[in-house]
Amino acid sequence: MPGTSLTIRPLAASDEAAWRGLWAGYLxxxxxxxxxxxxxxxxxxxxxxxxxxxQGLIAHLGDRPVxxxxxxxxxxxxxxxxxxxxxxxxxxRAARGQGVARALIEAVYAxxxxxxxxxxxxxxxEFNYRGRMLYDKVGMKTPFIRYNRPV
Amino acid sequence: MPGTSLTIRPLAASDEAAWRGLWAGYLxxxxxxxxxxxxxxxxxxxxxxxxxxxQGLIAHLGDRPVxxxxxxxxxxxxxxxxxxxxxxxxxxRAARGQGVARALIEAVYAxxxxxxxxxxxxxxxEFNYRGRMLYDKVGMKTPFIRYNRPV
Amino acid sequence: MPGTSLTIRPLAASDEAAWRGLWAGYLxxxxxxxxxxxxxxxxxxxxxxxxxxxQGLIAHLGDRPVxxxxxxxxxxxxxxxxxxxxxxxxxxRAARGQGVARALIEAVYAxxxxxxxxxxxxxxxEFNYRGRMLYDKVGMKTPFIRYNRPV
Amino acid sequence: MPGTSLTIRPLAASDEAAWRGLWAGYLxxxxxxxxxxxxxxxxxxxxxxxxxxxQGLIAHLGDRPVxxxxxxxxxxxxxxxxxxxxxxxxxxRAARGQGVARALIEAVYAxxxxxxxxxxxxxxxEFNYRGRMLYDKVGMKTPFIRYNRPV
Numbered sequence: 001m002p003g004t005s006l007t008i009r010p011l012a013a014s015d016e017a018a019w020r021g022l023w024a025g026y027l028x029x030x031x032x033x034x035x036x037x038x039x040x041x042x043x044x045x046x047x048x049x050x051x052x053x054x055q056g057l058i059a060h061l062g063d064r065p066v067x068x069x070x071x072x073x074x075x076x077x078x079x080x081x082x083x084x085x086x087x088x089x090x091x092x093r094a095a096r097g098q099g100v101a102r103a104l105i106e107a108v109y110a111x112x113x114x115x116x117x118x119x120x121x122x123x124x125x126e127f128n129y130r131g132r133m134l135y136d137k138v139g140m141k142t143p144f145i146r147y148n149r150p151v
Numbered sequence: 152m153p154g155t156s157l158t159i160r161p162l163a164a165s166d167e168a169a170w171r172g173l174w175a176g177y178l179x180x181x182x183x184x185x186x187x188x189x190x191x192x193x194x195x196x197x198x199x200x201x202x203x204x205x206q207g208l209i210a211h212l213g214d215r216p217v218x219x220x221x222x223x224x225x226x227x228x229x230x231x232x233x234x235x236x237x238x239x240x241x242x243x244r245a246a247r248g249q250g251v252a253r254a255l256i257e258a259v260y261a262x263x264x265x266x267x268x269x270x271x272x273x274x275x276x277e278f279n280y281r282g283r284m285l286y287d288k289v290g291m292k293t294p295f296i297r298y299n300r301p302v
Numbered sequence: 303m304p305g306t307s308l309t310i311r312p313l314a315a316s317d318e319a320a321w322r323g324l325w326a327g328y329l330x331x332x333x334x335x336x337x338x339x340x341x342x343x344x345x346x347x348x349x350x351x352x353x354x355x356x357q358g359l360i361a362h363l364g365d366r367p368v369x370x371x372x373x374x375x376x377x378x379x380x381x382x383x384x385x386x387x388x389x390x391x392x393x394x395r396a397a398r399g400q401g402v403a404r405a406l407i408e409a410v411y412a413x414x415x416x417x418x419x420x421x422x423x424x425x426x427x428e429f430n431y432r433g434r435m436l437y438d439k440v441g442m443k444t445p446f447i448r449y450n451r452p453v
Numbered sequence: 454m455p456g457t458s459l460t461i462r463p464l465a466a467s468d469e470a471a472w473r474g475l476w477a478g479y480l481x482x483x484x485x486x487x488x489x490x491x492x493x494x495x496x497x498x499x500x501x502x503x504x505x506x507x508q509g510l511i512a513h514l515g516d517r518p519v520x521x522x523x524x525x526x527x528x529x530x531x532x533x534x535x536x537x538x539x540x541x542x543x544x545x546r547a548a549r550g551q552g553v554a555r556a557l558i559e560a561v562y563a564x565x566x567x568x569x570x571x572x573x574x575x576x577x578x579e580f581n582y583r584g585r586m587l588y589d590k591v592g593m594k595t596p597f598i599r600y601n602r603p604v
Contacts, residue, residue, distance in 0.1 A: 380485075
């Protein structure tokens with residue numbers, strides 16, 4: 001898509017429909033769904049500007065919404081400063097291979113720098129091969145694995 | 152140690168010296184150290200009772216402080232409720248094999264229940280064999296692995 | 303490449319140059335090289351037809367050599383029959399995405415069936431993402447990991 | 454067990470009953486069983502002295518049989534020499550913590566050296582924590598994981 005520029009900016013109220021579409025695509029990747037109340041509360045929180053809420057960025061290629069990322073600053077006992085947890089990252093299928101996900105991660109890095117957060121991290125499934133091809137370039141695999149309380 | 156009972160309770164101001172000793176042991180396991188300012192700010196935050204701060208529990212066998220755990224309630228975009236992140240878990244070497252770590256995890260589970268947090272999770276190194284022997288019993292391994300922003 | 307048919311057959315003496323080129327590409331993937339004596343002995347063994355030697359298949363798209371696989375039948379203490387170890391699998395870059403690797407694996411499956419080998423297995427690096435996209439379709443990940451004697 | 458010496462030697466015909474008991478314990482660890490015909494053929498093969506058969510070592514503490522290991526020399530396309538595959542390693546529960554498994558691995562290393570085999574390797578389940586505590590000392594984890602043909 002020569003001539004189509006990529007822009008990344010914080011979610012605006014007017015992005016709600018676009019954000020819903022992208023986030024549904026993301027949840028589908030994880031073969032999950034969330035109730036309407038979660039769409040509503042999460043979008044409101046992402047837009048709230050409050051300290052302890054996730055924030056959201058949306059990526060456009062030209063006018064087309066193509067990706068999103070959510071991130072949270074939270075405490076870490078090992079540090080004075082907050083660290084940054086990047087929870088959701090998604091590029092719609094048709095826009096892959098154009099650097100959208102990398103640009104979203106780098107946009108979070110820039111916001112972490114601006115906030116003085118000395119660390120950014122995320123979790124991904126061991127078998128998310130496409131994601132990891134990128135993550136190995138922009139991040140560093142750690143030996144940490146996640147355990148959950150059994151449901 | 153028959154007759155020596157295990158008690159778990161929130162950190163009190165008078166636990167500072169005990170907590171410092173235990174946390175230093177924990178950090179040593181990770182072959183790391185943190186500056187004095189982090190000991191001070193972390194202990195103060197653990198005791199603050201504020202919503203977005205880690206909280207700490209300490210375990211005693213009889214009168215002897217033997218373990219600690221830190222946990223944080225934070226937002227999760229997939230849910231309305233906060234989830235619970237258990238960050239630091241430690242039992243001093245001499246007290247291992249007596250159920251201290253399990254009791255600490257279960258104490259966090261109880262607090263998550265009381266707070267209405269539908270999920271508790273933690274990260275551990277893939278090669279933390281002793282830890283994982285316990286985690287496989289009280290938790291469930293997920294396929295999620297952690298990536299960090301390169302330093 | 304419509305109209306270009308894929309053929310898979312055992313290595314012939316006349317395949318030596320093609321095999322050398324493909325195997326060099328494979329070794330390059332592993333960032334390794336082997337001495338000329340190994341090229342010679344391995345090619346001779348692959349063609350020997352002896353029971354305890356690796357055998358080799360080569361794939362062509364039309365006239366063009368594009369891939370190879372090596373496999374060995376060996377004892378397994380848990381079974382009466384030999385099992386089949388697929389050691390080297392390679393498709394040259396320009397021919398990827400056309401089913402060559404899958405066809406090579408399936409050709410080994412067919413030879414294992416013909417030989418009465420009740421199991422076929424292979425090892426791959428955890429971060430061989432492109433390979434694993436295929437292996438998850440034609441094979442089954444096990445929890446087994448490999449340890450080496452330190453060099 | 455002070456004064457109880459550990460000896461490791463090749464399986465003798467008179468070890469059959471002891472070997473059966475140990476190997477049954479090993480298979481139980483993997484929650485599997487094999488038919489009587491496999492016990493018979495495997496024991497005969499382990500004792501055959503043939504080039505392409507697994508060989509077996511048995512460990513005794515004093516007079517008591519406490520462990521076994523099976524190993525096979527086989528071709529490797531990357532080398533002129535054969536490599537050594539250590540398939541089964543077992544120490545009975547009551548004899549653990551006394552260096553039996555380490556001594557068995559080291560005995561295989563010595564036989565690999567004697568045979569001119571430049572590599573020894575084995576596979577283990579990612580969650581074999583007790584085994585891996587030892588393997589991290591006497592071996593080196595690789596990033597290779599095993600895939601099987603689906604059954």
